[in-house]
Amino acid sequence: MSLTRTLKRLLPKFLSNALISLRSFWFVPRYWWHDFKWYMRYSGMIRHESNQTKMIARIIMSYHGIEKGLVMPVMRPGFGIEAMNELITLCNTYLSRGYDPSHCQFLHALGVIKEYANAHREQSFTLNKKLQERIDSLLNAVSGVAATRQIESGAAEYFAEAAASFDKFSNSRHSVRHFSNEEVPLSDIRKAAELAQNAPSSCNRQSSRVHIITDKEVMAKVLAIQNGNRGFGHLANKLAIVTAELGVYNSIKERHAAWVDGGMFAMNLLYALHFYHIGACALNCYFSAQEEEKVRILCGVPRSEIFIAILALGKVPEKCRIASSKRLSVDEIMRIR
Numbered sequence: 001m002s003l004t005r006t007l008k009r010l011l012p013k014f015l016s017n018a019l020i021s022l023r024s025f026w027f028v029p030r031y032w033w034h035d036f037k038w039y040m041r042y043s044g045m046i047r048h049e050s051n052q053t054k055m056i057a058r059i060i061m062s063y064h065g066i067e068k069g070l071v072m073p074v075m076r077p078g079f080g081i082e083a084m085n086e087l088i089t090l091c092n093t094y095l096s097r098g099y100d101p102s103h104c105q106f107l108h109a110l111g112v113i114k115e116y117a118n119a120h121r122e123q124s125f126t127l128n129k130k131l132q133e134r135i136d137s138l139l140n141a142v143s144g145v146a147a148t149r150q151i152e153s154g155a156a157e158y159f160a161e162a163a164a165s166f167d168k169f170s171n172s173r174h175s176v177r178h179f180s181n182e183e184v185p186l187s188d189i190r191k192a193a194e195l196a197q198n199a200p201s202s203c204n205r206q207s208s209r210v211h212i213i214t215d216k217e218v219m220a221k222v223l224a225i226q227n228g229n230r231g232f233g234h235l236a237n238k239l240a241i242v243t244a245e246l247g248v249y250n251s252i253k254e255r256h257a258a259w260v261d262g263g264m265f266a267m268n269l270l271y272a273l274h275f276y277h278i279g280a281c282a283l284n285c286y287f288s289a290q291e292e293e294k295v296r297i298l299c300g301v302p303r304s305e306i307f308i309a310i311l312a313l314g315k316v317p318e319k320c321r322i323a324s325s326k327r328l329s330v331d332e333i334m335r336i337r
Helices: 003-010 013-042 052-070 081-096 104-122 129-141 166-172 186-196 216-226 257-275 289-299
Strands: 151-153 208-213 238-245 279-283 305-314 320-322
Touching: 052 081, 052 104, 081 104, 081 129, 104 129, 166 257, 186 208, 186 238, 186 257, 208 216, 208 257, 216 238, 216 289, 216 305, 238 257, 257 279, 257 305
Parallel strands: none
Antiparallel strands: 151 320, 208 238, 238 305, 279 305
């Protein structure tokens, strides 16, 4: 019999509950220390270039920033010089360490670099000489690299598979960074949120919450704090802030459950929005404590709820471009034992 059950059987209810709570408090710092050590040891926070996995992750983050610049509603010639130099440095480091030059993500990064150079050439914009030399040197080091092409789309093409079989439906959904001036009806967002509730949750506790922001001034302030939406965030018609209620969880072992349940709900909401022909781009909520407090106050988010993601919502225009966002091969993510 477990200690918890023994306490409940032998002691008065108020005393057993107090001792169980005290025992739970004892485990909190132990679990916190375990999480802290694990993250510091294995994440890319400190030794962010210590193996191929970490290097590929940094390369993906870097090239995706360039992809987003390439698909902005108005591409600014000469954008991302610093980001391009960083990406080239990462790719050169990757090669110098003898990592796999045929890795799909590494090759895609080179393709993005080539597309970047081509896009500027097509606009008759001359890149900085030193940058162009670095681009040419890297591309010459790996033969046969083809330029990537960001996805040309529009409302008709983008939602063509919105009612198709799940494989076609899922493959058709992408983050959208072009929005028209058309209003997104709250009734459609409500239907999407209702459909998203089909997402599973721990013990059916349904911790997920959605805060819909319609006030343009509040939206602008939130997007300025989030700071990952430059060039397109101002076009969003509404914001959906996905949170999760901590109050439904009651064990230290469930300390990550809100993020798991909230993440599944957020993905289901993205699918539901696509089904109802609403364009969306998921934005992270990697806030500092001060930034989080500001967003809470601006949006009236209770302190018992943790932030999962911000979704920029809008109607998809007749023509737009979508980042190709290369995925890892299934062999990279699946393990069979």
